Each structure stands twice: as structure tokens, then as C-alpha cells.
Amino acid sequence: MPVKDVTPNSASSFNKINKIKKFSPRYLYLVLMIFLSIYYYLVLPPFHYASLDFWIFLAIALIGVFIIELFTDSSGWLQKIKNQNYQSLEIKGIKLPKKYRWFFIPIPLLLLLALAGHLIFSPLFISKQYANLIQPVTKDFKSEFPESNIDQIPLVDRDTAVRLGNRHLGALTDLVSQFEASEEYTQINISAKPYRVTPLKYAGFFKWLNNFKDGIPHYLQVDNVTGKVEVKSPEQPIRYSFAEHLGRNIYRHLRFNYPFNIFGQPSFEVDDEGIPYYIATTYGRKFFLREAEPTGLVIVNAMTGDHQKYELDEVPGWVDRVYSAELIMHQLNLNGQYKNGFWNSLFAKEGVTEATEGYNYIPMNDDLYLYTGITSVVADDSNIGFVLVNLRTKESSMFPLSAAEEFSAMQSAEGSVQETGYKATFPLLINLQNKPMYILTLKDSSGLIKDYALVDVQNYQQVYVAPSLTQLMKQYAEDQPLDLESISQENLQELTGQVESIQAVVQDGQTMYYFMMDGKVYQAPLALNEFLPFVQEGQDINFTVDTEGSIYSVDLSKSFGDNADEEATVEETSETTVDPLIENVN
Template sequence: MKDVTNSSRTKRFKMNHENFSFKDIFQKSDKYGTKIRWLYLVLAIGVTIYYYVALPAIHYAAPEFWMMLFVITLIVIIIESLADGMGLYDQVKAGTDGGKGFKWKLPLKYKLLIYPWPILLLVAFVSNLIFSPIFMADSFANMIKIETKDFSKDFPETDMDHITLVDRDTAERLGDRQLGALTELVSQFEAADDYTQISKAGQPFRVSPLEYAGFFKWLNNFSKGIPNYIQVDNVTGKVTLEKPAQPIKYSYSDMFNRNVLRKLRFAYPFKMFSHPSFEVDDEGNPFYIATTYGRHFFLKEPKVTGLVTLNAMTGATQYYPLNEIPSWVDRVYSSDLLMHQLEMHGHYSNGFFNSLFAKNGVTEPTKGYNYLAIGDDLYMYTGITSVVADESNIGFVLVNMRTKEASMYPLTAAEEFSAMASAEGSLQEKSYTATFPLLINVGGDPLYILTLKDNSGLIKQYALVDAQDYQEVYTAPSVKKLLADYAATNQIEDAKVVDESSLETITGQVENIQATVVDGNSIYYFMVDGQVYRADISLSDRLPFVEEGDDLEFKAGQDGRVVEIMGDFANSRGESVDSTEGRNSDEAADPLTENLDAVESDASSEE
């Protein structure tokens, strides 16, 4: 008689697989493994906590998303293996396994969990090879479009009111000093590390919010929010604590759903963000700005797709495509992304293999950059050098950080680090360290302007270096004197001429008076009989003592510019008197120098 046991068992196995559906993949394979599958609840809780903390973008090009999926898949395989193994062990132990023992064929559910991963890795490898500079050098080079211009004609003439010499390190020192003087605030808050470079209403500033000084300070204050943000004038170094219309309720120091990253991720779970930066609009309202990204070549180079703004006061979010970004936003394209794309442009404009062997026309940006505020926009500046000659630049690039419009100015000049070394060498005995320079245009001539710091990070001198002849260096203890020395040496005259016939003698009571800084010099704006007038501190050393209600006599032109102070507030000897011992009048009039000296004084007292 024919034994049909094995054939019937095989027939049942085939029938089971023919009737298989996706609904059955993760159902219990047997009644013995049920006690293991409660681990899926632990997995669900773990995934929820991980997502809440790590905040990965649910996007095909986000590596953190695939890593999360891989870990989840791995844990599911482990749980199913434990469940199936326990069930099989119970069957063998009870003798109900039909004599199969531990002979076990890989079920379909494991194949569906495991097999996609090698396929995904193969797709990633092949796509990265196909969409690489080897085959697409032109596409990599053209990620940024650069227009060639003439420096003497097209490079913006430098506005001396906008020379941004306050770097990030100096801004932090000034901001910390200002906050430290306010006992009530500093006991609860501290300055955040942002100090974002922006252009606000055409003026260059660095801004940074306050943040809670620890968990318990957050508990004490989170219901009220953060009352201020720090604003540092990049020209004068003047620090103000700005108070927005409402307290800041969303920041990096906030916990749970008021954290900036968490708020943005829950609002836009499918978008990839850059690190949101702190900015303020022209009215002083605080925002966090997050650039959104896609990919240029499937899985490779980041491509800016738009922008999300988060109102730091209300939590309101808004997405803007690239063609609708508000004009007050300064930083859509990050400096790192622009530097990378400039590097790709320089390397691959003449082909991939040329970049490896002949290197004909291969260029790259220098290893540093700086910012220029031009009009209402912020520009990133960097030099361009040949890869075969790193001691000089072949030109300079300006890139609008909001629109990515890039301009190349071909100009043979010293590389920035050579200019820095030259400036340091001019005061070699002081052992000062130069900051990365800023390129300016003075009368069509390219100049580097930079600061020289001591070992404590305090600014001691300012330097001008001729970009084409970096051995020509000017140094001075103040910006005003530095520019004056350069103007005198190069016979640059002040173009401001006063028409004596247009002057009017005015006597009246001061209704309001405010001091500001222009061109490194203290300027007083005051109102008499409803008219606004402008007076330079050099006209009288007694201007700082003028108060509302004082009678003032002066001569002014039709444009409101005061040319002479008379009466009680005229200088007794008819000249500017420097009340700062040990300084000449040029140095005393420089508010940036005064602000930095105050920081130095604080640092010395701490030591």
C-alpha cells in the first residue's frame, strides 16, 4: 500500500501558501507565540518616543528616515523570530510537531521584511554612480549660475555707514556684557548662541534671542515667555535689548511642543529642513527661518525648494515657495551650501576628468567668507583661487543669500589669508591675530578691511590692506582714523561742500534729541519747532549734555545739517575737546572703539 503521508503534508503546505494574503503576514503563526508579540506595544511606544525626540523627516531622501525604518524592521524580525521559535519549541516539547523537529523553511513574512533592503541599497549605489560628477559634471557645475562683472564699474561702492567690522565673536562679547549688566534678566535668562547676521531696514545687525538659563528657570518663566532679544549694530558695536510686541514663546530653549524644531516638524512632517536660524523682520518681529530642501540628483545634492517661517511670538507657521519669499528674509541659502556649490562650479566647469588631471581652469573658493550688507539684502563674499596657485585670488564672488544671484569679479589680488598675515606682520611685536577680512570698494580700488585682536579676543587695531598689493598696510586704533589715514595718503577728499548762502541761523527750544552713529562718528538728531536737524559731535563737545527743553542756537543748511553750534553750547575755545584722557579726538569719537574698550575693561576686572 502506497504511503501518502508526505504527499498529503506537501499538499496542505502548498494550499496554505496559495491561500496566503498580506493580511496574514503578521498574524499569529501559532497559539504558542502569543506571549512574545506583546513586544509590539513596546516597539510602538519606543518609535513614538524616538520620533518625538529625533524628529526625522518622512522623506525618501532623508537618511535618518531610512535608518528609523531599518531599525524598526530589524526589531520586527527579532520579535517574529522569538515568537516563531517559542511556538516551534513548544510544539517539539509537546510532541505535536509531526516529527519535523527544528527543520524550518523561511516564511514569506521574513522574505518581505529582509529582501527589500538589498534592493534599496543597490538602487542607492547605482543612482549615486549614475548621478555623479563622472557622468553629470555640467549639471554639478551649474547648480549655481555666476555672472561675470567688472569690479571698478559694478562692485558696489562701499557705504562707510555699513562697514560690518563686528564679527560673531565680538558680538557675543558685547551682548554678554550688556546682558550681564541687567541683574533682573541675567538671573533668569542668558544669551543664545545664534547672533545671526541680518540686514534690518538696510542696516547690518547681529541678532540673538535670550534663552532660559536652565530647566528650573524655564519652569519659572515659560508661561510668560522670553521678553527680549539682543541686537548688535555691526557698524558701531552698539548693543540694545529689543522688546518685541509680544514675548517670545517658541525657541530652542523651550521644552516639548514649544521647541522650534518640534513645532516645525509636527507642522511639516514631510519636509526636510535646514537648521532654523533666528531673524527679525524690518519691524523687529522675531522669527525662525527654516529653508526646505529636495534633491538635485535623486539622492545627492541638496536643492532649496522653499522656506518656512515660524513666528517666535505666536507659533504661526507659513510656507513660501522660492518665488514668494518675503523681502525681509535675508538667509534662504546657507553659507555652507553656497560655498559647496561654488566649489562644484569651479571643479567641474571644464569636465570631471579635467578636474583630476589637466586641471585647466579649475578653481575653488578660499577657506573663509564674510558678509556684506548691500541695500536691504545680505551678501556672502569669498575669494576665488586657482587650485594650482593658492597664494593669490583670481577674483571675488558676491552671492545674494536670499536669491542666490552670484556675481564674479575677475581681479588678481592677494588671497585673504595672505592679507591677514600681512596685517599681523605690520604689528608683529604685538602678536595680534587678524580676523577674516571684508572686501570694500573705495574709489574703484579693492581693499581688505579687518580687525586685529589680542590673545583675549579683544579688538586692538583696525587694518586696511591693498588687495592687489598686500604689502601696503594701514593700521589705526579706530575705524575713523584708519579711513582718514588712507584718505590722506591717497589724496581722497571729502566731497561734502557747504553753500554758505544757504545757511540759516536758528534759535529755539529742543523738543527731542537722540544720538546715533554714522561713519564711525556720533551724530545727534534733534527737533526744534517741529524740524529735525543733524549735528556732528565734532561741532561741539557739549552736544552730549543737550537735553529736551534747552535753548539752542546753531547754523544749518536747508537739508537740516548743522554746520555750527553757537551760544551756550558752543565750545569755549572753538574746538572739539577730547574728554577721554590719553586719546586724540578721532579715537574718542569712534563708538565701536569705546564699546570694545568697555568689554576689555570688564575682562581685565574679571582677571
Template structure:
């Protein structure tokens, strides 16, 4: 009887451990906490198995003698008791060691080590922050991209078999910001019917223009997150790299549109604590080919190596623990932190996370903006006294409070050397109904318009038609420039979003000139009868405006 129980328990232990490994896929690496959780699970199961066997031994060893009508049961054997105590002691020792190592390597004892994981370059927003290229202005948030992408599902063959994954990861293709997401099998039975053919489509949504495309692949994806067996991306990579610590694979496409899954490789920074990226594994979703890269060798088309959580945690550590842990508890001298909102912007072919930096008191003002390259984790702090993102969102909502629109996380833009938050305003159905440009330095200055082209054109001389996909968004070339010359016949002015705009009537047309820091000092003294010249831009704005002074004979 005892042998049968022992064999059954061994078989049950093997099934439980294999099932646990299949589901949780821990790395077989002693530097991973998941590995020790897996070991503890096995030891705890062995502990209960030994205890059950010992109890079976005890019952089997009943003496048959009675004491006052009751049978006596033989106590646990010495060897069984020792095994149980050893197993219990081993489990307790591992738990104590894990807790102790975690405590000793926590921010309480190693605050300055955490603060020095990254370095931050200091810069001035007005001088060093790049002027926003409006052709790459990411206006669509994730929720809006999902709504647009879902409308294209009905255009595919076998529409009943597939859905669209909720990944919608922000990347750049070329230099354009997109959110991309693969199709996925709707359930196990749909997968069973279609797994041989694979997944032939993914959706990409342009975040600037809002235009979406359902991309058909020349070679379908055989590896995805919606697979159920060995071609599940995480399981496939775990069996191929059993000792490597890596995160959940995320979907990206290269500049040619080929689908990949990117798994960031991690190593703990302090013993078992504080994982930090050291490289990536790229999985070709069509062929199953994989390749491991160190951080310095990652292909440039890969946009997201570092997660937002890792980036923000490291930035917070840098600004919080420069003077040690206890300073954050008591005096809080020099303690800063990131704000409660962040977003992404595209600069060139890279994705950058930006967020505000505020004081420990967390009021409604920023001390500057942090810009982090999500591929290299290069961090720059651009100093600029400004409103927090939350304050800007509230200000934008206040401009349309009668409509009860809700603001999305703002996009930071630098237009004509000035910082603005560009905020999308949504109705209760989650549809974008309007846009707001909030002056980052004076968030009470808000301009709202239902048309994004018209809104942006009030703050820049660039061609804003690119925001609807019909223009370049770049400054005019020499061949496109039209020089206007004339005489002021009538003159007027008005304030628009904190800037003075002069209206000049000449030869039956009305031209507009916006007063900026670069405007000629003579602009405020412009009067009827003066001669002028300038370059004609959209909406009859004149750029490089000059007042021609008549020379005396």
C-alpha cells in the same frame, strides 16, 4: 508564552519608532534620505523581532527526545525562515538602491549638471563693485558680538532663568548690519517654571558701531529652539508640515523688530541627491502663526534663505565641473575654486556672502571675488587680481607680530575705488585691540591703527565718525561744505599706505591733499606761491582740490 512575547515586541517596536520620530523628526517624504533611514530603522527592528519570535517558536517546539543525552531542538519553521529572508532581502535591496541612486547622481556621472545649477554674472571690480558705505561696514565678527551681547544679560529680570542663545545670526535691520540672538531657557527646570510667560527679550549687536541693545518684546516668544515639547520650533513645524523637507529654523527679526524663525524648504536636485532651496516657512515666534513662501515671494526683510554651505558648494561646482569630472582629476584645465575663507557684507538691505576665487593650485592669489545675495542666490564674479583672505590675515598679523595678535576673517571694502581687506586684530582674550587695512592687490601694503575711524579716514573722504555711532558716514551735503581758498606758504609731502599726501601750510593752518587717480594733473607741480581751492573734509583733508592758474593780461 509566544503571544506575550509577540505583544511585548510589537509594543517595544511602536515605542522605539515613535521615540525615534520624536527625536529625529524625519519628513514623511520618499524624496528625503531621512525618510528612508527611518524606514530602514523600522525594518531592522522588525527583522530582529521576527528572529526572536522564531527562536521562541523553536525552543517551544523541543521534541523532548534525546540523542546521546542531549535534547533535540526543532529547526525554525519554514514560514519563519521565509519571513526573515524576505525582511533581510528588503533591507539589503533598499540599501543597494540608495547607494546606486546616490552613485549615479553623483558628480562623477553628472558633473556638468552640477556645474549648471547656478549661473554667474561676470563683472569688473574697479568698474562695477559698489563703493563701500562705511555706515554699514560690518566690523564685528560673531565671537566679538557674543562677548558684547553677554554683558547685557545681567540687566534683565529673572536673569538666573535665562541665557543667551549662541545663534548670533547676521542680518540687516533697515540697512544696518546686526547680529541677533534670542534668550533661551537655561535648562529643563527653568523652562518648566517659565514656559507660560515665554521669552521676552532678544539681543541685537550693531556690527558697525559695536553697540548692543537688549530688546524687550511687547509679546513674548512662546516658540523657540530652547522649548522641550511641542513648541520647539523644529518639532512644531514638523508636525504642521509632516511631508515638507526643510532645514533647521534660524532666528531673524523683521524691520519692525518682530521675532521670527525662518526654515528653508528644500527639494533634491538629482533624485535623492543635492538638496536645493525652493522656498521658506516663516514662523512667528510669538504667536505660532506660520506661512509658506516660494522663492519669488519671500518678504524682503528675510535676509538668509540660502545657507553659506549651499552657496559655496554651488559656486565650487560651477567653477570645478564645467569640463566634466575627470578634468578635475587629471589636467585640471580651467578649474577654479573658492578660497578657504568667507565673510558677509551688507549692501542696501541685503546680506551678501563674499569669498575669493583662486586657481586649482590654491596659491596666495585670487583671480577675483564672488558676491552672493543670500536671499536670492544671485552670483556675481568681480574680476580683480588680489591676495587671498588668508594671505591678507597673515600680512596683518605680521605688522603686529611682537604683540601676537590674531586676525579675524577680513571684511572686503572698496574705498576711493580701491579694494581693501579690513581686518580686526585680537589679543589672547579675544578682545579687539587694533585694526588693519590691507591693500587687496598688494597685501604687503598694510596700515594698522588702534582707532578704526582714524584708519578708515586715511582711505576715504567720508565722515568716519559713523563707525562710533556719532556720524552719518555719508558725503557732506551742499550746506555742510566749506570751501577753502588760499596761497601755498609752505609745502611738504609723505607716503601713507602707498599714497602720496601733500601738506599745505596757508594762513596759519595745514591742509592735506591725497593723490588719487582723480586728482588734478597739476598736483605734483604744486609749489609755494600757488593759489588753491578745495572742499574741507575731516582731519583737514581737501577734496576736489584745484590749483588756480593766474590769467595773463
């Protein structure tokens, strides 16, 4: 019987081992470089010592080098196995070369440095520096909190703006087949008026393939007061946004041009001329990598990709957001916790405060302010004051004022309409002729605004609820001294015409007069003018009207002489067509 020759197989095994020995590590390094390039392109870590993403990227690179070197050196061990021809081999241990120490020695040193720095620069030793990251200046509410203009109260919150924008875009069949509204809806000021703006985005990857050469033609602009939605068309299409892929993705565009900067989330803004931009704040670290702090910002033209970096003291006046709301809230909490020292924050807790869980935005003087309440850590249901922070300059004001906490006011408003099940939105603080008031909206289960509420800041059980802003102010004026004309700063105009028809209707025990003029219907209660019962068809009547169509006074002197020259607030029932999502916002 012939003997089976296994020599070729053994030779083949030795050849494989020899191939491993001759394999050059440069191919593996090429693979590693390709992998790191893809990782960098997707993750976009900054080359900055204060970025965790940078250290993760560096760790991946070092681990890759370690594996390649280990694989290359292991060929020597395989050579020893080959030389013993697979016979019994006792491996007592493999001693790694000295070069591998460079992979391990820095790790404990870096960890030790991080722990030491974390302790030395902690609030235990420098609590005052933590508290001084933001320093609210104490001011008087009556003299220094701007009096509110009821024509410019931004009661359209983000949720309602999203619903309005999506519904408006859905009605434009030529756009909705290719685009949809982005989720950004940034609140900004345009020519001192509050809006939320958001660009369109491609409705899926294949829609991007069809349209990316032409770019995004429009952005949405939602009026935060009236809820009016406009589709704006900039001079050129938007080519740089979060909806883009490859090099035109806004974050990738920023990273490739500024590889060494740490960026916050870029925000979409529009200047007063309607030019769309992305605003990206750059960050550094204070207290040995512990606290983020803005160092400047980069403005990118969303149409052309042109970009410019600014220092904090060079920021253009039209920019509304440099400091994020999350950063401001965090620093307010640090200020309240450590302003009287570290040990006080743990034990005595004298004067220790914190910001309430919610916040809102208030437009003032063409700037955007973050508003939130300040409460003591030992009291849960009341505020000791309010803070306004300019999101462009971080200028901060503290208004000491004993008041109900915002969520208590929300619950009180919900309790006033508990049979409806409406839910309150986070309130705004307004100044009604030197009296602080919360104003908020009440929504049904579908997210539609049904009612508006005023809650007394200092007595949150006093609540006024009405289906329109005009009715709300009128209801409040019945109990409080309030000159509606003085708190409406819009230009007023007079409207004069003949009464075409008039009817008296009793509602809830009150006589209301409905009359038609120029094809439009108005209503006024009898208490406004004692001569209303004598008004007849064909008589002249005069109204004082603001630019939004809200009527503030009625003058019957042309029909009944000077004795009938009395002004009182009336409300319009059908002056304008109002979006049902924000019923009767004037």
C-alpha cells in the same frame, strides 16, 4: 529513604513554555509602537525618501517587526522541545518561513539601486549640471561693485558680538538670574543696516519650569557697525525657540506641522518692525539624492507659532537668509571644479578653481551677501577674483581681479603689529573709490579689538593700521587720493560753538591742537589748517559732523575770513562713549 519527586518542577517548566506559546505578539507590537513614538518625538525624522534619518527610522521599525515575528514563531520550536521532555534532541537546522524573505530581499535591491543611481548621476556623466547649480555672472569691479560707505562697514564679527551681548546681559541683574543669551547671533539687515540678533534662552531646566508659561520677554540686537547692544522687547514674549521643550521647541513645532519636509537649521530673524521669526528652508535633492537644493521656506512667528510656507519666488523681501553659507560654498566649489568637464578636473585642470576656506557677509541694498575669494587649484597664495552671492535669491556675481588671498592679507596685517601678537579676523572686501581693499580688525589674546587694518588687495604688502576707523581712513588718505566726505553717505550736519580752551601738543614729531568746545575735547593736526595756531579761547569754530559724531571738516572763516575756509578731516577724541571691546568704531 523517600524518593524526591521532581514532577512539579517539570510541570512548572512545561507551564512556562505553554505561557510563552500563548503569549500574544500584540503586546510586543504595542511596546514597539511606544518606542518608535518616543524615537520620533526626540529625533524628528521627516517622512521623505531623500532623508537618511527617515531610512534609519524605517530600518529600526523593520528590525523591531522582525524580532517580534521571530520571537512569536520561536514558540513553535519551544513546543517541540517540550514534547521531547528535555531528552536528547538533535537540531539539524531551522528553516525560516517564507515571510522572512520580505525582510531581506529588499535590502540588496535597494543597495543595488543606490549604487547604480550614485554612479549614473555622478559628475562623471553630468558634470555640467553639477557646475550649473550656481552660475556667477562676470561683472566689472569698478563699475558694478557698490562703493563702500565707511559709516556702515560691519566690522563687529560674530565673536565680538557674542562678547558684547553676553557682557551687556550680565549687567542686567533682573534678567541674568533667569535668562542668558542664545548662541545664535544671526547676521541680518534691519532697515538696510547690519545687525546680529539672538533670542534669550532659559538659564537651565528649572528656570524653564519657572518661566515657560510667560515665555522669553526679550532678544538682543547688536549693531555690527558701532557694537551697540540693545535689549529688544517684542509685542509678545517669544514662545517658540530652541530653548523651549516639548511642543514649543521650534524644530518640533516645524516637524509636527510639516512632517514630509526636509528642513535646514532654522535661523532667528527680525523684520523691519521688530517682530521675531524663525526662518526654516525646505530642501529637496537633485541628481538622485546626491545634492541638496532649497525648494522653499517656512516662516514661523516666534511669538505666536503662526507659520506660513513660501515658494522660492514668493519669499518676503525682509528675509535675509534662504541659502546657507555652507551650501553656497559647496556649490561654488562644484562650479569651479566641473565647469570645464569631469576629466579636465582630474588631469589638465584648465580653469579649475575653488573658493577660499573662509567667507564673510557684506550688507548691500537691504540684502545680505556672502563674500569669498576664488583661487586656482594650482595656486595657493593668490585669488583670481571674488564672488558675491545674495543669500535670499542666490544671485551670484563674479569680479575677476588678481589679488592676494585673504589669509595672506591677514598674515600681512599681523606682521605689521607682530610685536603685539594681535590676531587678524577674516577680511571684508570694500570699494574705496574704485580701489579694492581688504578691511579687517586685529584682536588681542582676550578677543578685544585693538586695531583696524586696510590691506591693498593687489599689493598685500601695503598695509595701513590704526586704532580707530577714522584714523585708518585718514592714514590711507595721506598716500591715496580719497575724498572722505564722498565715501560717507550719512547725512552731514554742522556743529558750531566757541572754543573754551586750546592746547598744542607734539606727538611723534607732529603738532596736534586739542581744544574744548561745549565740554567736549577735539583734536586736529596743524597740517589741516594753517590758522590753527592763531585760534584763541572764545573764538567761533565750525565743524561738519556725520550722524555718528565723526568730524570731517573744520571751518575757521568766521574768525579769520575766507582765507581760512579750508576743510580737512579731523578726528574726535571723546565725542561719544565707546565700548572698550570695539574701541573707536565710528
